[in-house]
Amino acid sequence: MPERPVPTMTVGIVGAGITGLTLAHHLEITDTEYVVFEADSEPGGVIRSRQVDGHLLEWGPQRLRRTEPVDKLIIDLGLADEVIEAGETKLFVYANGKLRRAPFSIEEFGQTDLLSWRGKLDVLKEPQTDPADPEETAAELFTRKFGEEAYRNLIGPLFGGIYGSEPERMPVKHALSGVLLMEQKYGNLLTPVLKRAMSGGTSAPAISFDEGVQRLPEALYDAHSENVHLDTAVTEIRESDDGYLLETENESVKVDEVVLTTAAEMSAYLLENLTDSADALDRLNYNPLALVHLHADCNRDGFGYQVRHDEGLDTLGVSWNASMFGRDGVYTVFLGGMKNPQLVEESEETLGEIARTEFNDVMDADADVLSVVSLDRGFPAYDTSWDALSEFEAPDGIHLATNYTARMGVPSRIREAKGLATALAESYATRP
Numbered sequence: 001m002p003e004r005p006v007p008t009m010t011v012g013i014v015g016a017g018i019t020g021l022t023l024a025h026h027l028e029i030t031d032t033e034y035v036v037f038e039a040d041s042e043p044g045g046v047i048r049s050r051q052v053d054g055h056l057l058e059w060g061p062q063r064l065r066r067t068e069p070v071d072k073l074i075i076d077l078g079l080a081d082e083v084i085e086a087g088e089t090k091l092f093v094y095a096n097g098k099l100r101r102a103p104f105s106i107e108e109f110g111q112t113d114l115l116s117w118r119g120k121l122d123v124l125k126e127p128q129t130d131p132a133d134p135e136e137t138a139a140e141l142f143t144r145k146f147g148e149e150a151y152r153n154l155i156g157p158l159f160g161g162i163y164g165s166e167p168e169r170m171p172v173k174h175a176l177s178g179v180l181l182m183e184q185k186y187g188n189l190l191t192p193v194l195k196r197a198m199s200g201g202t203s204a205p206a207i208s209f210d211e212g213v214q215r216l217p218e219a220l221y222d223a224h225s226e227n228v229h230l231d232t233a234v235t236e237i238r239e240s241d242d243g244y245l246l247e248t249e250n251e252s253v254k255v256d257e258v259v260l261t262t263a264a265e266m267s268a269y270l271l272e273n274l275t276d277s278a279d280a281l282d283r284l285n286y287n288p289l290a291l292v293h294l295h296a297d298c299n300r301d302g303f304g305y306q307v308r309h310d311e312g313l314d315t316l317g318v319s320w321n322a323s324m325f326g327r328d329g330v331y332t333v334f335l336g337g338m339k340n341p342q343l344v345e346e347s348e349e350t351l352g353e354i355a356r357t358e359f360n361d362v363m364d365a366d367a368d369v370l371s372v373v374s375l376d377r378g379f380p381a382y383d384t385s386w387d388a389l390s391e392f393e394a395p396d397g398i399h400l401a402t403n404y405t406a407r408m409g410v411p412s413r414i415r416e417a418k419g420l421a422t423a424l425a426e427s428y429a430t431r432p
């Protein structure tokens with residue numbers, strides 16, 4: 001067998017999605033050596049922006065929030081001129097056969113027809129309820145604290161929509177760790193909600209780029225391509241002296257530390273010879289999803305809508321890309337999720353027809369199907385299967401960084417990658 005080249009590297013990163021590439025970016029800033037391996041032929045992971053019939057479609061995230069770490073990355077990469085900020089921030093819930101605006105300010109709370117006056121009073125009584133219990137489900141917590149109506153008509157559809165999940169099956173300890181911290185800080189949940197409402201309900205603005213969300217990982221790749229190997233899957237990780245060997249089809253690369261940004265199943269596979277606990281990762285559930293992109297001539301302003309659970313629709317929610325980012329008549333329908341995982345196995349034709357028909361019922365507009373994308377592993381489920389994480393022990397020098405170590409949103413991925421880069425750089429600086 002010919003001898004394989006064994007260059008010495010420092011941090012070996014598996015995956016060139018947003019987490020792996022942001023990590024690479026911050027390691028570069030701190031002068032820490034790294035190498036990234038990506039199985040796919042393009043950077044971005046689940047972030048996929050595509051041109052179909054002259055329309056820009058997002059096959060992964062539709063938008064991201066411009067939080068402070070995201071903004072810093074945009075500036076570092078010189079992308080500020082390519083950012084598009086979402087115009088209208090209105091969000092709707094389809095409830096009782098009608099689109100109704102979700103309230104994000106005090107004034108909207110007073111006006112909303114998603115809640116009766118009794119329902120509104122129940123929300124205001126939240127500070128009198130018992131504190132959150134990490135073992136209860138998200139549905140139990142929201143119902144107990146804000147009332148049945150607020151949960152069913154507002155919080156359930158909005159929160160469930162984020163993950164394509166069912167809050168009835170999501171324990172607070174996995175799904176709402178941020179809420180637990182917020183309650184500890186303010187003594188209740190209403191105070192931070194009111195504080196935000198009083199500031200007009202604003203948070204970091206929702207953004208995309210002229211060429212779509214994938215522009216961000218592409219720009220990261222362009223800036224660091226020398227150390228990022230596309231089309232190069234890591235097939236095995238082996239222990240070697242003080243570090244690890246990352247095996248790919250053509251070479252074996254020695255690294256001191258490894259960061260896996262891969263989905264749980266792949267991480268379990270790559271770690272199976274290094275820790276008996278790897279199997280725990282394989283037990284994490286993800287919600288299958290189908291995204292159907294429609295083209296329609298509608299005149300609605302806002303982000304889109306989520307569907308109340310008992311409306312009898314297969315549609316989980318719809319993003320109005322047309323109004324958010326001026327994407328000429330494009331609407332993205334989400335189907336499947338924890339509510340109906342088998343649906344994703346239907347043919348593209350069936351999925352397209354369901355999306356089109358239900359869109360027509362809700363929006364009163366004809367639509368054409370532009371594309372259908374099915375994802376076996378869409379959003380992390382954050383259900384009881386995530387208890388398995390407590391059994392996982394990472395071998396020394398192996399780090400996990402993706403949606404099972406922190407939240408799944410792009411800003412959270414960027415924040416985690418930056419934090420990990422800082423920690424790795426510091427640990428190198430203090431090495432004997």
Ligand SMILES: Cc1cc2nc3c(=O)[nH]c(=O)nc-3n(C[C@H](O)[C@H](O)[C@H](O)COP(=O)(O)OP(=O)(O)OC[C@H]3O[C@@H](n4cnc5c(N)ncnc54)[C@H](O)[C@@H]3O)c2cc1C
Nearest residue numbers: 015017018019039045046060061062233234402408409410
């Ligand atoms: C449909 C959808 C909609 C979303 N919507 C939003 C949204 O609107 N806003 C938001 O903020 N977030 C959203 N998210 C969440 C967010 O996009 C993801 O959590 C985030 O992009 C994940 O990034 P990552 O780098 O951690 O993982 P990934 O993107 O999964 O990257 C992992 C990479 O590892 C590679 N890989 C796998 N195995 C190997 C191997 N053996 N060797 C080398 N490489 C390997 C993969 O090819 C992949 O590129 C959405 C996610 C999905 C799926």
